[in-house]
Amino acid sequence: MTQVSISHLNKIYPGATAKAVDDLNLEIESGELYALLGPSGCGKTTTMKMIAGLLEPTSGDVLFNGVSQNPIPPEKRGAVMVFQNYLLFPYMSVGENVGFGLKMRGVDKETIQKKVAEMLELVQLPGVEDRRPKQLSGGQQQRIALARALIVQPNVLLLDEPLSNLDAHLRDEMRELIRSIQKDTQITMLFVTHDQEEAVILADKIALMFDGVLHQNDTPNKFYEQPATEQIARFFGGLNFLPGKLDGGQFDSSIGRFSVPQGVINSGEALMSIRPESIEMGAADGAANIAKGRIISHVYMGTHSRYKVMVKGELFQVVADPQSIRHFKEGDEVNLRFAPEKVWALPK
Ligand SMILES: Nc1ncnc2c1ncn2[C@@H]1O[C@H](COP(=O)(O)OP(=O)(O)OP(=O)(O)O)[C@@H](O)[C@H]1O
Ligand SMILES: [Mg+2]
Structure with missing residues (x-):
């Protein structure tokens, strides 16, 4: 069970004039599914990488259960990030990709094989262990990346637009799958999307960002019924x-x-x-x-x-x-x- 606090988090990329993330404050309760929503370039991936420990903040802090993660390397945080472009290892088989996290933890071969098969079943791609990632479609690779993250049972799962390459039908199914996995496992989950409908369907709460700044942080219905500004109302289809x-x-x-x-x-x-x-x-x-x-x-x-x-x-x-x-x-x-x-x- 992990509660995530983001406190006065800032990121200015070297050479940039504007802040990619500007004084972000956010509390994600343990077991909550949060959507980080906003248009392209608003700082979603940057925020997520700082939570995972893959990018150093310019200032501010990320805390897990009240403990500052700044000095803690990514592999020790118990947070796993699934990237927008999923980054599978091209020279490993699908099975080796999915089992990678367990191998690193020294789990025995037989248990890994069993777990990999379970995970592939879960993402509805049973039996593809021996294929190479490039022998799968983009949408299938996204699901493999999800399986690879879930297999290590992370405390915090960070998903960066994991459904962007799926067609509408499969996306609906995967949303339901993510939602049910999250409810069953009670993993604290942060889900990045630029699609307001997806955020509403999936999330317990939504944090909406424009230009690096958090504009509204609320339950989904509030964005429709009680938007804070015209810009927010427009983002949610107000006209x-x-x-x-x-x-x-x-x-x-x-x-x-x-x-x-x-x-x-x-x-x-x-x-x-x-x-x-x-x-x-x-x-x-x-x-x-x-x-x-x-x-x-x-x-x-x-x-x-x-x-x-x-x-x-x-x-x-x-x-x-x-x-x-x-x-x-x-x-x-x-x-x-x-x-x-x-x-x-x-x-x-
Ligand atoms: N490595 C980098 N160096 C310099 N600027 C960067 C770098 N990565 C991102 N940026 C800039 O920081 C801002 C936020 O980028 P970020 O990738 O976090 O956006 P995003 O919300 O994830 O967008 P998208 O929905 O398109 O993925 C953008 O203006 C982007 O151009
Ligand atoms: Mg991004």
């Missing part, structure tokens, strides 16, 4: 941000006055945000918190329909159920309802 002025839960804008009882702020210049799927289209005239607009486009997506609705020069994007195309068409006038429990005030 509607209406500028205006907020005073005691009342929001005044160019398209009308609305009740906005919740948010990051409660007065002053603000943005009323509402997710596309939270807007109710077609509310009756006279209902509260509505605005009248005109449908300017719609797209049928099979599982849902997407609309663009112009309200006095402000564009709103609405996601509705697929059948709604029977009731609404381009050019129609409609009321949009911004339910008070679904709007969220953000700083402008």
Whole structure:
């Protein structure tokens, strides 16, 4: 059982002007599955390498169960990292790759063979022991890298985008596999991804980074329901941000006055945000918190329909159920309802 604390962690690469990681603080509880999320280049791999001990921090510390890991070499930390480009040993067979960590620990040959077979079974590639890594597909190699990490039963497992080379179907299966392994073994796991959907499906908690800085650290639903900034809301698929002025839960804008009882702020210049799927289209005239607009486009997506609705020069994007195309068409006038429990005030 290992609890991981990241304390004022900084990394400036030699010759770089900007910090790759900027004063990062994070607590990962023992047995927790955490996602480290953010766009390409935001510092995810850099953070992970510092936790594993493969990269020296410029300043700050990583602690396992309260003990500073700065002086401890990577092989003594009990943390194993699976790399973005998985780095299998090309001249070893798949079986030797998977069993490598046990061989280093002096485990006998027979036990290694048995464990390797178990691990290959687990990642759904039984019987490939004698092949070379290059005789497997990219996605299969990723699963071998996962097996190689799991075989040593690490206290902390660090996965750097381990599913990026898998097709959608296999990725779903591997997510479930990772989730179930994590729940069964109670390994503390940090999972890097730039895909918000993947983070939400897998993780107990998500740490979202932009440009080396941690912006929000929360349970997945909070990123949808209570984002801290417009940038975060946009990263999670938020599209509607209406500028205006907020005073005691009342929001005044160019398209009308609305009740906005919740948010990051409660007065002053603000943005009323509402997710596309939270807007109710077609509310009756006279209902509260509505605005009248005109449908300017719609797209049928099979599982849902997407609309663009112009309200006095402000564009709103609405996601509705697929059948709604029977009731609404381009050019129609409609009321949009911004339910008070679904709007969220953000700083402008
Ligand atoms: N060895 C290095 N030397 C100098 N700069 C580096 C080095 N490695 C990474 N960087 C820079 O540090 C920043 C963070 O890189 P990092 O690899 O941590 O990003 P990432 O979030 O993992 O991105 P991705 O999703 O593309 O893998 C980037 O601006 C990158 O260009
Ligand atoms: Mg990376």
